[in-house]
Amino acid sequence: MKDFPKIVLGSALGFIIASILVSAISMVFFIVTAGSLFQSVSEEQFVLENNSILHLRLVGNIQERSPRSTAFIPQDETAMMGLDDIVAAIRKVKNDDRIKGIYLNAQIFNAAPATLMQIRQELIDFKESGKFIVAYADTYTQSGYYLASVADKIAINPQGSLDIHGLVSMPVFYKDALEKLGIEVQVFKVGTYKSAVEPFTLTEMSEANRQQTTSSLNDMWNFMRSDLADSRNLSAVDIDSIANQFPLLKDISYLINKNLVDTVLYETEMKNYLRTLLNIDEGEKIPSATVQDMKSVKPRIIKKSKNNIALLYAVGNIISGNGSSDIQDKFMVNEIEKLRKDDNIKAVVFRVNSGGGSAYASEQIWKAITDLKKEKPVVVSMGDLAASGGYYISCNATKIVAQPTTITGSIGIFGLFPNMQGTMNKLGLDFDVVKTHEYSDFGNFTRPMNNNEKAMLQSYIEKGYDTFLSRCAEGRSIPKDSLAKYAEGRIWTGNQAKTIGLVDELGGIEKAIKIATDLAGVGNDYVVYEYPKKRSFIEEFMDKNKNDLALKTLKEYLGSSYDIFMTIKNLKEEDFIQARLPYDLNIK
Numbered sequence: 001m002k003d004f005p006k007i008v009l010g011s012a013l014g015f016i017i018a019s020i021l022v023s024a025i026s027m028v029f030f031i032v033t034a035g036s037l038f039q040s041v042s043e044e045q046f047v048l049e050n051n052s053i054l055h056l057r058l059v060g061n062i063q064e065r066s067p068r069s070t071a072f073i074p075q076d077e078t079a080m081m082g083l084d085d086i087v088a089a090i091r092k093v094k095n096d097d098r099i100k101g102i103y104l105n106a107q108i109f110n111a112a113p114a115t116l117m118q119i120r121q122e123l124i125d126f127k128e129s130g131k132f133i134v135a136y137a138d139t140y141t142q143s144g145y146y147l148a149s150v151a152d153k154i155a156i157n158p159q160g161s162l163d164i165h166g167l168v169s170m171p172v173f174y175k176d177a178l179e180k181l182g183i184e185v186q187v188f189k190v191g192t193y194k195s196a197v198e199p200f201t202l203t204e205m206s207e208a209n210r211q212q213t214t215s216s217l218n219d220m221w222n223f224m225r226s227d228l229a230d231s232r233n234l235s236a237v238d239i240d241s242i243a244n245q246f247p248l249l250k251d252i253s254y255l256i257n258k259n260l261v262d263t264v265l266y267e268t269e270m271k272n273y274l275r276t277l278l279n280i281d282e283g284e285k286i287p288s289a290t291v292q293d294m295k296s297v298k299p300r301i302i303k304k305s306k307n308n309i310a311l312l313y314a315v316g317n318i319i320s321g322n323g324s325s326d327i328q329d330k331f332m333v334n335e336i337e338k339l340r341k342d343d344n345i346k347a348v349v350f351r352v353n354s355g356g357g358s359a360y361a362s363e364q365i366w367k368a369i370t371d372l373k374k375e376k377p378v379v380v381s382m383g384d385l386a387a388s389g390g391y392y393i394s395c396n397a398t399k400i401v402a403q404p405t406t407i408t409g410s411i412g413i414f415g416l417f418p419n420m421q422g423t424m425n426k427l428g429l430d431f432d433v434v435k436t437h438e439y440s441d442f443g444n445f446t447r448p449m450n451n452n453e454k455a456m457l458q459s460y461i462e463k464g465y466d467t468f469l470s471r472c473a474e475g476r477s478i479p480k481d482s483l484a485k486y487a488e489g490r491i492w493t494g495n496q497a498k499t500i501g502l503v504d505e506l507g508g509i510e511k512a513i514k515i516a517t518d519l520a521g522v523g524n525d526y527v528v529y530e531y532p533k534k535r536s537f538i539e540e541f542m543d544k545n546k547n548d549l550a551l552k553t554l555k556e557y558l559g560s561s562y563d564i565f566m567t568i569k570n571l572k573e574e575d576f577i578q579a580r581l582p583y584d585l586n587i588k
Contacts, residue, residue: 048297051278052287054093054102058144062086062111062119064315064353064383067534081291083115083383084530087509089294090122094129096297100278101132103288104151106144112384113167113220113405114494116146118508120227123150132277136270139163145260146224149231155265155273162255163248164228164239167217173199182422186449188457190465191412191489196388200416212490219493220405232259307522309513310339310348312531318357318365318389324532327354327393329361335532336368340375346526347377347516350397351509356389359413359464365393366471373398377519381512382406382503387491388413391502392468396475398519401512402494402503409502411472412489413464415457419448476501 058081066082093099102123111119123133127150135148136155140162148154156162178185178200185200195209205213225239242258255261265273272282280286289297312335316326324331339345350369356362372378373396380386380394382402387410394400394408402408424431424446431446442453449457469487473480478501486492486500497503505511517526 046289046293046296048096048098048289048293049287050098051280052099052289053274053278054089054099054294055105055288055290056086056090056102057105057107057290058086058109058111058147059107060109062109062115064115064351065313065534081109083118085291085295086119087122089289089291090119090126092294092297092299093289094126094131095299099131099289101134102126103274104133104135104148106135106137106140106148108139108141109143111143113224114382114384114403114407116143117223117227117403117405118383120147120150121508123147127152134270134274134277136265136267138267146228149228153263154261155263155270156252156255156261157266158252158264160252161248161250162260164243164260165246165248166243167221167224169213169217171199171205173203175199175201175203179422182420182424182426184419184422184448186417186419186454187414188417188454188461189412189414189489190462191414191487193491194410194412194414194489196489197414197416215496216407216491216493219495223404223495234259303527305522305525305527306344307346307520307526308342308344309516309520309522309526309528310342310345310531311351311509311513311528312336312339312348313351313353314365314390314393315351315353315383318354318361318393320358320361327357327361327365329358329364331532332365333368336365336372339531340368340372345376346522347379347520348372349379349381349509349512349516349528350394351381351383351512352386352390352394353383354390354393355385355387355407356392356410359389359392359468362389362392363467363471366396369393370396377516379512379516379519381509382408382494388489392471395472399504399512399515400502401505401507401515402497403508404493404495404506406494406497407491408494408497409486409492410489411468411483411487413461413468414489415461417443417449417457418445420445421447472502 060080062081062083064082065084066080090102093102104123127133133151134153134155135151136157137144137148138157138160140148140156140160142163142165145162145164175185185197187197187201189197192208193212195206195212198206198209225236228234229236229239238258242260247254247258247260252261252264256264271286274286275282275284278286314327314332318327318329320330321328322330322334336348339348369378377399378397380397380400382390382394382400384406386394386402386406386408391408391411429446433441433444435441439453469480469484472478472487473483476483486502492500492502494503494506498506505515513528517523520526
């Protein structure tokens with residue numbers, strides 16, 4: 001036994017040396033492989049030709065921001081597209097005389113109404129250049145047609161189809177499924193309209209939730225309908241009539257007669273039409289660039305200025321933590337602090353696209369924004385969502401700008417606590433408790449909470465709601481009792497929110513930047529920089545491999561206890577009190 005420490009020490013040392021060697025070999029292999037890749041790609045660097053088109057092919061999920069900016073690493077455009085990249089590409093080609101027009105080829109893709117409105121406005125602004133936009137599709141989804149409607153000419157395949165059906169929300173309810181598993185969800189909330197808890201307690205929408213959802217959908221549809229009608233010289237009545245006839249299953253002749261499309265072409269014929277617009281011969285290659293290609297094309301005009309405007313993105317769930325995924329409070333606060341201390345940053349545009357999350361984390365970010373506003377203007381630009389916690393972190397900005405179809409408000413909080421006694425009974429597990437004080441086993445999910453525990457938690461939630469309401473009242477300069485009428489967890493569109501004072505202006509990112517520069521007094525002498533800065537391919541690769549190695553080592557030594565450890569870790573990072581939008585506000 002006296003040699004046991006030596007054996008353990010030797011094994012540990014051997015493991016460390018082996019790990020270092022494996023890491024070193026892996027690093028060498030990566031450097032060699034990456035070097036070859038970079039050299040290969042650099043030799044094939046995209047060059048924008050004269051007399052080109054921007055092939056705006058929309059596919060996959062369009063999210064707020066693409067994951068990284070390294071243009072030399074190929075990406076699968078069918079997986080995810082960034083609104084930031086799409087907007088940047090359209091703006092670049094507007095001012096680049098090598099690009100003669102846009103070929104909009106909308107495939108099957110997913111995008112929220114506010115994102116669609118942002119892209120559509122960029123296309124309208126592009127037309128001010130005098131260049132053409134033509135659209136083509138085998139099948140136009142409603143989202144795709146909403147964008148295509150701005151085109152100078154809309155073409156469709158002879159066997160194609162076009163969809164206009166209005167908007168719908170289809171929440172999913174889990175109550176019955178959870179009951180079958182023996183799980184009761186104990187709910188603590190403030191707000192009649194705070195419907196995020198309904199999937200766990202009901203089997204259908206409450207009347208309050210149905211009311212707010214109906215109101216929001218109708219308001220969003222009013223804007224989309226008006227845009228479609230204006231672009232195609234139709235009336236709002238015409239669009240509603242078409243939607244009620246479900247054009248997706250109609251003949252092509254119906255689409256022509258209703259002025260929804262201009263011409264019927266096969267794809268080869270469409271490409272020949274593009275050639276006529278570019279004055280090139282039939283069969284000749286059509287010079288083109290994709291959104292991905294345009295990421296490596298430098299703008300023709302590069303502005304320089306000592307006046308910097310920061311465009312700070314806050315996208316995803318609001319959680320506690322120090323990572324760059326989602327909106328983690330410590331990371332975001334640190335980013336805000338850096339902008340506050342940077343004298344070259346004259347104003348900050350805070351781009352918020354979040355349905356909320358942790359009430360605690362939201363409070364930390366709110367405080368950082370409040371401190372930032374004391375030193376320089378902060379203008380919030382709301383994306384698809386800026387609701388609940390998303391509104392919490394926005395409410396104290398100098399100004400708030402939202403798209404008419406943004407979902408915002410939802411000023412309310414809730415807490416969920418599972419009672420899994422039924423599950424334990426089904427599994428044949430029994431528990432006993434010995435405790436020194438009345439609340440020593442507070443939080444025990446193997447039993448229902450007693451009345452005293454429920455009362456304390458409800459009081460705690462109400463105190464959190466009062467803080468949330470106070471923050472919003474102070475930030476918007478609205479009396480607390482007046483604001484309370486628009487709170488209660490109710491959601492509003494950006495248009496509705498402007499009417500009741502939760503939002504100042506309607507518009508997209510450019511509108512927010514213009515307001516920020518006016519408040520900062522820099523005129524047109526400014527440059528916009530985006531934060532947090534996107535990580536390069538190498539940084540993502542190294543971070544992924546570092547995490548993978550750490551988790552692999554941890555799993556090896558913890559063995560069967562690994563899953564328990566990870567469960568505890570994940571629970572630790574979730575906060576009990578949530579300021580969150582309804583989980584299933586799916587708008588299609």
